[in-house]
Structure formats: structure tokens, C-alpha cells
Amino acid sequence: MGGAILQRGGGLALYAAVARGGFRRYVTYRTATAAGVFTNTVFGFIIAFTYQALWDERPQLGGYDQAQALTFVWVGQALLATVSLVVGGGLDELQERIRNGDIAVDLYRPADLQLWWLAADLGRAACQLLGRGVLPMAVGALAFDLALPAAPGLWAAFLVSVVLAVTVSFGLRYLVALTAFWLLDSAGVAVLSGLAAMFFSGMLLPLRAFPDGFGEVVRMLPWASVLQVPADVLLGRYQGAAVLGALGFQAGWAAVLLAVGRLVQSAATRKVVVQGG
Amino acid sequence: MAESFGRAAPVRHGIRAYLLIVAMWVRSTLTYRASFAIMAVGNAAGSGLEFVTILLMFSHIDELGGFGLPEVALLYGSSATALGLADLLLGNVERLGARVRDGTLDVLLVRPAPVYVQVAADRFALRRIGRLLQAVVVLGWALARVPVDWTPGRVVLAAAMVVSGAAIYGALFTLGAAFQFWAQDAAQVQNSFTYGGNAMLQYPPTVFAKDLVRGVTYIIPLAFVNWLPALRLLGREDPLGLPSWVDFLGPVVAAVVCGGAALAWRAGLRGYRSTGS
Amino acid sequence: MTADQVDGQVDGNGPEFIALEGVEKVFRVRRKAGRLRRVKQEVRAVDGIGFRIGRGEMVGYIGPNGAGKSTTIKMLTGILVPSGGRIRVAGIDPSKERTRLARRMGVVFGQRTTLWWDLPLKDSYELVRRMYRVPHDTYRKNLDRCVELLDLGPLLDAPVRQLSLGQRMRGDIAAALLHDPEVLYLDEPTIGLDVISKARVREFLREVNATLGTTVLLTTHDLTDIEQLCRRVMVIDHGRLMYDGALDGLHGIGGSERTLVVDLERELPPIEGVPGARTVKVEGPRQWLAFPATQSAAPVVAAVAERWPLVDLSVREPDIEDVIARMYTRSAPKPRTPEAR
Structure with missing residues (x-):
């Protein structure tokens, strides 16, 4: 199936170009990047202090020591923009194009809609990982004792995990954007799904610190792939082959969400064709 | 000059224009009752996840920074109610940067109503009332549970806390918007102070580094939103050891920041009208 | 106020309704010069313009892109504050008393709507009525006339975002006239419209000017707008007024x-x-x-x-750009390169 889509869509070179475009576009948003780095850093400090107090009361909560818990905070802030947990990144434009009807034009392009936006989103994510991830992480590492690994293998696994996290996050956001075909207030849906993502990804509290039964369920949901899993990979919570299992978990959700996205997309396309936009 | 016969007239005129625009948006929102109800409930649930995070923390501990759950709930409820009010009433001023960029600010400048009022009231999002109600519920629960002997003075202090807190947040929204006259992409910066401030104020000041507490007392006076008055209500010393009369300064501080925000807004608008950019 | 009354000419009641003297608008822009360096540069968008428009006149204001047309309109409406010179509209300084003047003028921007994007047209009108405090019978009368002449009946319940460009422009023009403005500014009112919409808009403007005596100033790229509507035309280029007079004279002078x-x-x-x-x-x-x-x-x-x-x-x-280009080369001793279009 994938091969056929690529064929129709003009091949990998096209999507690589789209991804580069996505990257370059976010390079130009310098003020926004600076503002975002500032915001991430402020939030990083606030959450780090509350975690310090929490882990003072309950050392080893969720199996993390305090340094690991603080690392979790700063990984979260560093990845916040990359995995696009906040509204205002990535697919807003798609949603707006659906809302104002320009999407009808996109559907006639000789490229696959979903792959096009996935490529653009990966480009964006790469730009924001550099632009908005590195600096808050560095500040966090200077201000607090973090448990960052020295092993290059862990960092490599972490990077793979981040790519998968972006893909899962894309799958979720793509579905939300497609709701604009049917709903008037799809912007509100985006806000809500963003709030849910913050909570269920572990951004507010690591999922391992959730109470037992609830925590187990939450760790199986797609949002766990977005932050909890990459952070755990970096913190070395998975040993040996278990790393592959964690990445497989992410890849599985990515495949499921992209497939569902395709189904919804074809339903939406039929709707556009029938209604004429 | 014709307009100088009284300061009260323009204010009354501005409030009237605000109410006109808001009323129209409310009417238009309520034509889709079901959609509105879902969004309002969703909004409440979404922002409620923040409080759920606090509950999850307290499932592992009895005290955070020496504060029990009802006391933390008081901090959460008071700050979130103040922010919810400010966000509902004039949160839309943060769209100023977008308006400058797409040129729609010019349209507001040819109408016979203050630009600030129009920016604040436009696209009035009644669904944010969900978030406000959720905060009020937590605040009510906390007020009933905290060990406070409710004298009339303390009731007034609690009411003044919420109102001046909302005014301080409102001033910060306005300052952030005024900043966008110069840096249109910097909408995020104000989030650090409003939403970031809220994230901080829902935890006890004892959790944070002294320097941070000093910063939000003397530089950005967030401590007056709820920390100082709430500590007074709870009969606790503040970590900076300030004289006790400072705890009652909330309304004064609110008036001062509102004045500063008004000046910044005027300067920003004057700058815009002389550069048109 | 008193300064104006001493002048005695431009009090808004006499024949002279709009008066500009030596009006300038200078923008300071930062241009990229190399990778990081930015240099400040002064751009004189409007460079000493003066004209007078009488009550009830209908004047075309033309010139190439970036000539300073929109900047002039923005100063007349009080959006922008002039860097120099003096503007009076109905005896009011627009930059000082923006909201007072706003009640007496109507503005239509061709490129963006003054209506509320997500609301039905009639809700927008209702809000205009309340915001401008239009008396009920005046509102009724004006709305009925606009609905009839601009054929708005079927559009009143549609949200503005669903309207076509031509429908939206008609809706915008109606909104600008509900409060009986004494002056109507139109910035490119026919841009992007189809032939039928253009004709309808022109016909309506002519009617409004003739029957209500509304003063009209319109900028346009379309010479036909001017030919069909305005006896007087002003040409601006590089921020300077190049011509002010009858349209025929423009052809003669420009040697077009x-x-x-x-x-x-x-x-x-x-x-x-x-x-x-x-x-x-x-x-x-x-x-x-x-x-x-x-x-x-x-x-x-x-x-x-x-x-x-x-x-x-x-x-x-003759192409309007041609006419102006000719005029420019004739009148300017040292021709600068025309701005890129």
C-alpha cells in the first residue's frame, strides 16, 4: 500500500523536499522560537521545583530518583514543541484550509495529503528539536542535577524514539484536524485534545507516578508514546531488547493512527467530492 | 477639545461597546447549543486535568512543601478562578499580533469604539466559562475545607484576592498584547507569565527557590494574586518574611499593574499608528 | 478647535469638507544588509500632499502600487498619524479624534472586510447599528435601500466567510453606509470583482453620491471606475500628487x-x-x-x-500605469527607477 501511495505521490524526493520546506519555514520564525524557548524554560523551572518537593516527600516515586524525575521534566520541556503537544504548531494550517474550503484544491494535487503533511510535520519537528529543545535542556542541566546518560547508544535510541513520538503525535493531530470537515468548532476540539495529550503523555506527571491500575491503562494509550516512552528510553528504563519493545510499541501506535487517519481522510474526501467543497 | 469634558464618558462608552460585541458573540454561540455545551464541559474537564494531577500527587503524599490538600486546593482554586475570569473577559487580546500581521487591526481603528475593547471582546469565547466554573468548584471545596475562622474581614480578603488576582492576570494579558505591537510573533511570552504564573501559584511558595519567589513578588507581582493573601488567610508566614500589611496590598498592586498595562498599550498603539507596521 | 474656526474655511459645514496641507508620512524601515546587519532607511510614503475636497464631491485617487494611496486613506481615517502637515476632515483632526470622526465616515477596504467574519451579515449590521447608535428609522431606511439596490436579501443570513468576494464587497459597502456617513472612503472597492459585481457597485455608489450627497473618495486600479464615477481625479506617485483635475485633462497632460x-x-x-x-x-x-x-x-x-x-x-x-508612468517621466526632471510591481 505504502509503495503505491509513494508512486502516486511522486516518490520520496517530493516528500523529502516537503520536509525540508517544513524545516526551513520554522527557521524563519525567530521571534516565536525565542519566545517559545523562554516559555519552556520558565515552565521547566516551575515544574522542576514542584517535582523536587514531591520527590523529597516520596523518594523513588514511580521508580525514579530525584535526578531522573528532574531529567523527565526537562526532556518534557525540550520535546514539548517538537512533539507539538501545545496548540499552535504543525497542523493548524491544515485545519484552517479545511475550514475555509481551500482543502479542495489540495485534494487534486498529485501528492498524497497525509504523507504531504506528515513530511512537513517531520521537517517542522526537526527544526523545533534543534531550535526549541537544546536550549531549555542546557539551562535545565546547568540549574539542576540531571541524570543524562553518557552512552551514545541510548541517545541514538532516544532519537529514534523521538521520531516515532512525532509520528504518533502527528497521527493524533491529523485526526483532530480532519474533524474540521464535520465540526464547526474544530478549534475547540484541538484545544481539548491538546489538554488531554498533556495529561496522558506524562507532561504533567510521569505516567509511572500514576496510581497502579489507572497508570497501567494510561501507559498503554497512544499518548504514552509521545513523551513517557522517549523519556524512559533516555533514562535507561529499558534494558537491551526491551528498548526494541518500547520502540515497537510506538511504531505500532503510529501505524494504527496513520491507518485510521487514511480511513477518515477517504470518508472526508468523499464528502468534499459529493458536496463540492 | 471636545473629548476632554470628562474621563468617565469614554470609559462608559467603552464598556457599552464591549458589552454590545460580547452579547452578539454570546447570542451567536448559543445558536449551536449542543456544540457549546460540549465545548464548555470539555473545557472544564480539560483544565480539570491539572487539578487531577495534584490529586494524583496527593495519592502518594500527605503534604507538599508543608501544605495539605485543602490548602493546595485553595491556592489552585484562587489562582485558576482569577485566571479563568481574566481569560474569559479579555483573553482574546493575545490575538493582537495576528491582527497586526493580517491587517485587521486597521478595521478596528475606523470604528467608533476603543480598539482595546474591540480586540478584547472580538470572538468572545463563552466556552471558557467551563474552565472558570471548574476552578470555582475547586475553590469552593477548598474554602469549605481549610481550617479558617471566617470573620467578615477574612471574607473580604478572600473576595478581594480573587478580584485583584483577575485584574493582575488581565494586566499581564494586556502587557503581553502591547508587547506584540513590536514583536508580533511573541504571543507565547505572555503565556510564561499568565499560564506559567498560574502553574506556579497553584503550589505553595515553600516549594520554590527563594529567588524565584522574590522575582514574582517584586518584579512580576504574581505573589499578590493569591500567595500572600492566601497565606494570611491560612495564618502562615510567607517565606520572604514580609511585614504583614503587605498581604493586604493585592488591590493596590492590581491597580498599579493595570495602570502600567494601560500605558504600555497606549504606547504600543501610538507606535503602530505612527509606523503602520 | 479654535484654530480651525479662525481659518474659517474648513469647519465641516462649508463647501470644503476635506483639507490636506503639506501632509507627509515617513516610515522607518529596517532592511537586511548582509546576513545579520540591518540598516535603517527612511521611506517617504507620502511626501507633502495637499488637496481640498468639497462636500458632495466624488473623487478618484489613483496611482501605482506603493504610491501612497492607502497611506493617505489611512491618515484621513485616523488609522495612521501623519509625520507632518495638517489634515482636517469635517473640521476634525483625524489623528486626534479618531472615534468622533468614525461616526461620521464610512470606510470600505477592498482587501479585507470590516464585517465580523463568523457572523451572519444581518448580525454584523445589527452590531453596526448599536455601535454607531443609529436611530431605528434611519437604520431601517438605509438597510432597506442597500438591500434593494445591492441585492442583499438572500445574503443576510449567511456568515460573512461564506460569501463570495463580490457579495462580501456589497455587504461591506452597505455596512459602511448604515449610519448615514458624510464621507465614504473606498480603498480598491472593485478589486477582484467580476464584471457584473463591478457594475452593480458602481451604479450604487453613483446613486448614493447623487441622492444623499455623500462625499466619496475612492482609490482604484481600474480606470473604468474613475471614468464612470468621478469627474475629478487625483494621481499620486512616489508620495507626491502628480495631477488633480478632470479625467480628460489627465489624458491630455500625460500625453497618453x-x-x-x-x-x-x-x-x-x-x-x-x-x-x-x-x-x-x-x-x-x-x-x-x-x-x-x-x-x-x-x-x-x-x-x-x-x-x-x-x-x-x-x-x-490607455493603461492607467502607462498614463502615470508617462506623466512621471515628463514632470520629473530626474527620473528614478519606478518601483517594482
């Missing part, structure tokens, strides 16, 4: 030319010897002849038809 395009039976050498005309271009059997815009086309056509095997012909009106 109309073009006769003829299709001959076959390829022939350039047509020669037609009085008042010269051949400017030959492409196969098609030839282009330029002749002064002030001159009638009939003798030129007759002269060509008499001596050459004519298959088809058409007359092209």
Missing part, C-alpha cells in the same frame, strides 16, 4: 495614447501614413497603432480601413 489593434488579411509591412497615428508593433498579420487618447478613434479606423485589407479591429484604452 490609446491603441488600435488591427488584424489584416496577411502579413504586411508596418502601416504608414495614417494621420495622428503611428505603428508601434507588428506581429504577423496583427499590428498595433498608437494615437493620442484625446483624439477620436473614428478617423484612424477609417484611414486604415480605406487602404489596408482589414479583418478585425479593437481599441484599447
Whole structure:
């Protein structure tokens, strides 16, 4: 199936170009990047202090020591923009194009809609990982004792995990954007799904610190792939082959969400064709 | 000059224009009752996840920074109610940067109503009332549970806390918007102070580094939103050891920041009208 | 206020309704110079403009992109504060008393709507009524007239975002007139409209100006707008007023030319010897002849038809950009490079 889509869509070179475009576009948003780095850093400090107090009361909560818990905070802030947990990144434009009807034009392009936006989103994510991830992480590492690994293998696994996290996050956001075909207030849906993502990804509290039964369920949901899993990979919570299992978990959700996205997309396309936009 | 016969007239005129625009948006929102109800409930649930995070923390501990759950709930409820009010009433001023960029600010400048009022009231999002109600519920629960002997003075202090807190947040929204006259992409910066401030104020000041507490007392006076008055209500010393009369300064501080925000807004608008950019 | 009354001329009640004297607008822009360096540069968008418009006049304001048209309109409406000079509209300084003037003027921006994007048209109008405090019967009367003349009936319940450009423009013009403004500014009111919408908008503006005596100032790219609506035209280029007078005079002064395009039976050498005309271009059997815009086309056509095997012909009106470009090169001793379009 994938091969056929690529064929129709003009091949990998096209999507690589789209991804580069996505990257370059976010390079130009310098003020926004600076503002975002500032915001991430402020939030990083606030959450780090509350975690310090929490882990003072309950050392080893969720199996993390305090340094690991603080690392979790700063990984979260560093990845916040990359995995696009906040509204205002990535697919807003798609949603707006659906809302104002320009999407009808996109559907006639000789490229696959979903792959096009996935490529653009990966480009964006790469730009924001550099632009908005590195600096808050560095500040966090200077201000607090973090448990960052020295092993290059862990960092490599972490990077793979981040790519998968972006893909899962894309799958979720793509579905939300497609709701604009049917709903008037799809912007509100985006806000809500963003709030849910913050909570269920572990951004507010690591999922391992959730109470037992609830925590187990939450760790199986797609949002766990977005932050909890990459952070755990970096913190070395998975040993040996278990790393592959964690990445497989992410890849599985990515495949499921992209497939569902395709189904919804074809339903939406039929709707556009029938209604004429 | 014709307009100088009284300061009260323009204010009354501005409030009237605000109410006109808001009323129209409310009417238009309520034509889709079901959609509105879902969004309002969703909004409440979404922002409620923040409080759920606090509950999850307290499932592992009895005290955070020496504060029990009802006391933390008081901090959460008071700050979130103040922010919810400010966000509902004039949160839309943060769209100023977008308006400058797409040129729609010019349209507001040819109408016979203050630009600030129009920016604040436009696209009035009644669904944010969900978030406000959720905060009020937590605040009510906390007020009933905290060990406070409710004298009339303390009731007034609690009411003044919420109102001046909302005014301080409102001033910060306005300052952030005024900043966008110069840096249109910097909408995020104000989030650090409003939403970031809220994230901080829902935890006890004892959790944070002294320097941070000093910063939000003397530089950005967030401590007056709820920390100082709430500590007074709870009969606790503040970590900076300030004289006790400072705890009652909330309304004064609110008036001062509102004045500063008004000046910044005027300067920003004057700058815009002389550069048109 | 008193300064104006001493002047005695521009109190808003006399014949002179809008008055500009030596108005300037200077922008400071930062341009990129190399990778990181930015240099500040002054751009004189409006460079000493003065004119007077009487009550009830309908004036066209034209010029190339970036000439300063929109900047002038923005200063007249109080959006922008002039860097120098003096503006009075109905005796009011727009930059100082923006909201007071706002009640007495209507503004239509061709490129963006003044309506509320997500609301039905009639809700927008209702809000205009309340915001401008329009008395009920005035509102009713004005709305009825606009609905009838602009054919808005079927559109009133549609949210603005669902309207086509032409429908939206009609909706916008109606909104600008509900409060009986004394002056109406239109910035490119026909841009992007189809022929029928353009005609309807023009017809309506003519009607409003004639029956209500509303003063109208409109900027446009479309010379036909001016031809059909305005007896007076002002031309601006590089922030300076190049011409202010009748439209015919503009053609004369600019030395502008109309073009006769003829299709001959076959390829022939350039047509020669037609009085008042010269051949400017030959492409196969098609030839282009330029002749002064002030001159009638009939003798030129007759002269060509008499001596050459004519298959088809058409007359092209002078391009406004051409007229202005000509005028500019004639009046400016040291021509600068025209701005990139």
C-alpha cells in the first residue's frame, strides 16, 4: 500500500523536499522560537521545583530518583514543541484550509495529503528539536542535577524514539484536524485534545507516578508514546531488547493512527467530492 | 477639545461597546447549543486535568512543601478562578499580533469604539466559562475545607484576592498584547507569565527557590494574586518574611499593574499608528 | 478647535469638507544588509500632499502600487498619524479624534472586510447599528435601500466567510453606509470583482453620491471606475500628487495614447501614413497603432480601413500605469527607477 501511495505521490524526493520546506519555514520564525524557548524554560523551572518537593516527600516515586524525575521534566520541556503537544504548531494550517474550503484544491494535487503533511510535520519537528529543545535542556542541566546518560547508544535510541513520538503525535493531530470537515468548532476540539495529550503523555506527571491500575491503562494509550516512552528510553528504563519493545510499541501506535487517519481522510474526501467543497 | 469634558464618558462608552460585541458573540454561540455545551464541559474537564494531577500527587503524599490538600486546593482554586475570569473577559487580546500581521487591526481603528475593547471582546469565547466554573468548584471545596475562622474581614480578603488576582492576570494579558505591537510573533511570552504564573501559584511558595519567589513578588507581582493573601488567610508566614500589611496590598498592586498595562498599550498603539507596521 | 474656526474655511459645514496641507508620512524601515546587519532607511510614503475636497464631491485617487494611496486613506481615517502637515476632515483632526470622526465616515477596504467574519451579515449590521447608535428609522431606511439596490436579501443570513468576494464587497459597502456617513472612503472597492459585481457597485455608489450627497473618495486600479464615477481625479506617485483635475485633462497632460489593434488579411509591412497615428508593433498579420487618447478613434479606423485589407479591429484604452508612468517621466526632471510591481 505504502509503495503505491509513494508512486502516486511522486516518490520520496517530493516528500523529502516537503520536509525540508517544513524545516526551513520554522527557521524563519525567530521571534516565536525565542519566545517559545523562554516559555519552556520558565515552565521547566516551575515544574522542576514542584517535582523536587514531591520527590523529597516520596523518594523513588514511580521508580525514579530525584535526578531522573528532574531529567523527565526537562526532556518534557525540550520535546514539548517538537512533539507539538501545545496548540499552535504543525497542523493548524491544515485545519484552517479545511475550514475555509481551500482543502479542495489540495485534494487534486498529485501528492498524497497525509504523507504531504506528515513530511512537513517531520521537517517542522526537526527544526523545533534543534531550535526549541537544546536550549531549555542546557539551562535545565546547568540549574539542576540531571541524570543524562553518557552512552551514545541510548541517545541514538532516544532519537529514534523521538521520531516515532512525532509520528504518533502527528497521527493524533491529523485526526483532530480532519474533524474540521464535520465540526464547526474544530478549534475547540484541538484545544481539548491538546489538554488531554498533556495529561496522558506524562507532561504533567510521569505516567509511572500514576496510581497502579489507572497508570497501567494510561501507559498503554497512544499518548504514552509521545513523551513517557522517549523519556524512559533516555533514562535507561529499558534494558537491551526491551528498548526494541518500547520502540515497537510506538511504531505500532503510529501505524494504527496513520491507518485510521487514511480511513477518515477517504470518508472526508468523499464528502468534499459529493458536496463540492 | 471636545473629548476632554470628562474621563468617565469614554470609559462608559467603552464598556457599552464591549458589552454590545460580547452579547452578539454570546447570542451567536448559543445558536449551536449542543456544540457549546460540549465545548464548555470539555473545557472544564480539560483544565480539570491539572487539578487531577495534584490529586494524583496527593495519592502518594500527605503534604507538599508543608501544605495539605485543602490548602493546595485553595491556592489552585484562587489562582485558576482569577485566571479563568481574566481569560474569559479579555483573553482574546493575545490575538493582537495576528491582527497586526493580517491587517485587521486597521478595521478596528475606523470604528467608533476603543480598539482595546474591540480586540478584547472580538470572538468572545463563552466556552471558557467551563474552565472558570471548574476552578470555582475547586475553590469552593477548598474554602469549605481549610481550617479558617471566617470573620467578615477574612471574607473580604478572600473576595478581594480573587478580584485583584483577575485584574493582575488581565494586566499581564494586556502587557503581553502591547508587547506584540513590536514583536508580533511573541504571543507565547505572555503565556510564561499568565499560564506559567498560574502553574506556579497553584503550589505553595515553600516549594520554590527563594529567588524565584522574590522575582514574582517584586518584579512580576504574581505573589499578590493569591500567595500572600492566601497565606494570611491560612495564618502562615510567607517565606520572604514580609511585614504583614503587605498581604493586604493585592488591590493596590492590581491597580498599579493595570495602570502600567494601560500605558504600555497606549504606547504600543501610538507606535503602530505612527509606523503602520 | 479654535484654530480651525479662525481659518474659517474648513469647519465641516462649508463647501470644503476635506483639507490636506503639506501632509507627509515617513516610515522607518529596517532592511537586511548582509546576513545579520540591518540598516535603517527612511521611506517617504507620502511626501507633502495637499488637496481640498468639497462636500458632495466624488473623487478618484489613483496611482501605482506603493504610491501612497492607502497611506493617505489611512491618515484621513485616523488609522495612521501623519509625520507632518495638517489634515482636517469635517473640521476634525483625524489623528486626534479618531472615534468622533468614525461616526461620521464610512470606510470600505477592498482587501479585507470590516464585517465580523463568523457572523451572519444581518448580525454584523445589527452590531453596526448599536455601535454607531443609529436611530431605528434611519437604520431601517438605509438597510432597506442597500438591500434593494445591492441585492442583499438572500445574503443576510449567511456568515460573512461564506460569501463570495463580490457579495462580501456589497455587504461591506452597505455596512459602511448604515449610519448615514458624510464621507465614504473606498480603498480598491472593485478589486477582484467580476464584471457584473463591478457594475452593480458602481451604479450604487453613483446613486448614493447623487441622492444623499455623500462625499466619496475612492482609490482604484481600474480606470473604468474613475471614468464612470468621478469627474475629478487625483494621481499620486512616489508620495507626491502628480495631477488633480478632470479625467480628460489627465489624458491630455500625460500625453497618453490609446491603441488600435488591427488584424489584416496577411502579413504586411508596418502601416504608414495614417494621420495622428503611428505603428508601434507588428506581429504577423496583427499590428498595433498608437494615437493620442484625446483624439477620436473614428478617423484612424477609417484611414486604415480605406487602404489596408482589414479583418478585425479593437481599441484599447490607455493603461492607467502607462498614463502615470508617462506623466512621471515628463514632470520629473530626474527620473528614478519606478518601483517594482
